Amino acid sequence: MIEVEAKARALEDAEERILRMGGVLEGVESHTDIYFRSPVRDFASTDEALRIRIKDDGVHLTYKGPKLDSETKTRLELSIRVDDAAAAEKLLESLGFSRFAVVRKRRAKYRLGDAIVALDDVDGLGRFVEVEISADHVNPRDRARVLEMISSVGMGKPIRLSYLELLEIARSSTPITASGSADEKSTPARSEP
Template identity: 40%
Template sequence: MYEVEVKVRMPHAEMKNDLIESGAVFSGTEEQKDTYFNSPDRDFAKTDEALRIRNVNGEGELTYKGKKIDKVSKTRPEYNSPVDADEMEQILLALGYFVSGAVNKRREVYKWNRFTIGFDDVEGLGEFVEVESDLRDASSGTEIQNEVKRIFEFLGKYGLSEKDSITTSYLEMVLEKQKK
């Protein structure tokens, strides 16, 4: 599966109110606690990969994210599986993986047309919006790029364009902030 995703920094109120008026469906609020791991044999920061355990309201999920496929979005192959978060962490640590960082955020999720829109309040970083679309059977790069284009058309209604896209991960931002 490919997760086609664009992240922007913006206050939530305007877009959220507009989406509600447009008939978006509120899916819920999640308290997400993400623990990221690095490999004993390669540095995921250098290979543009991610391995994390996400704990959402007490439910665990293991996610592997492959390399991003373009420079304007966060589109990449992604694989997810439900897990017992504590047990999976112990397995990864026993295999030599190590914790590289953590990100905590509150996400309000809305569904609108083909998009999932997450209004993120990230601890220590502030407010962001992520617009996502999952392409389970993407057979071509053209299909993926068309979906990226649709997301930017949607964001254009709010005065946002490719130049506003943030491809840096929350983890990278948190780690950079900790260095200062």
């Protein structure tokens, strides 16, 4: 499945804007994302990610491939439901993967046609909005729609960095602009995407 996604800092009235656009609240969830390093390749260099996501309704093991365009976070995403987060982590560790970071957030999820619009309160970062469309293949119209929606509820340019990357930048005290970008010269080398 291809995930066509864009993210930005949320405007103060983002929730009202989403509702005016026709968004329907599907629920509010807590997410704990546990990220892993690969024993055979550097995910930061290959722009990939492997995580276990623990949500209120279950646990998912997810692989994210490299980003496919320069404006959004469009990428291959493969996700499977697992019964037990601890067992999944033990399996990955047995294969040589190692846990290196955890990201926690509270997500209000809205349905807007075939798009999901999420208002995320991320521990250590603040409030963001993500717009996502899942598709079988890359479609320029989906990309354009996602960018249009994010410009209606977010401030500044879309942010291509993951929450994990933004947390690493925040911990390093690198200034982050309103759009979520960091000064390239002062940005530390990433450990993972």
